[in-house]
Amino acid sequence: MTGVSRTTISSIETGQFNPTAKLALTLCYALDKKFEDLFYF
Template sequence: MESQLVLINHLRELRTARHLSQKELAQMVGVSRQTINSIENTQYNPTAKLALLLCIALDCKFEDLFAFE
């Protein structure tokens, strides 16, 4: 049986630690608040470009934001 890799993220934790709303973070990276919500709820996996923009906006490393479960 082949196991599937599930991408998890710590977006909500990192965003709230920096006292940012979903809307504020969305404006910083050029997406909608709904996109941020979908990423936080693992309903949407961001593109590589968006993932890097999120890391820059949150001043964190990629591996601090995303991991495989």
């Protein structure tokens, strides 16, 4: 649904990779979550 591999998702989850703004918004849409719910500064 997001067009990225499981490895990429895992890297985002563990903090090894920071997604682009486009990918971050795609993840929010795919998971039906607000940006603030998935990412923090």
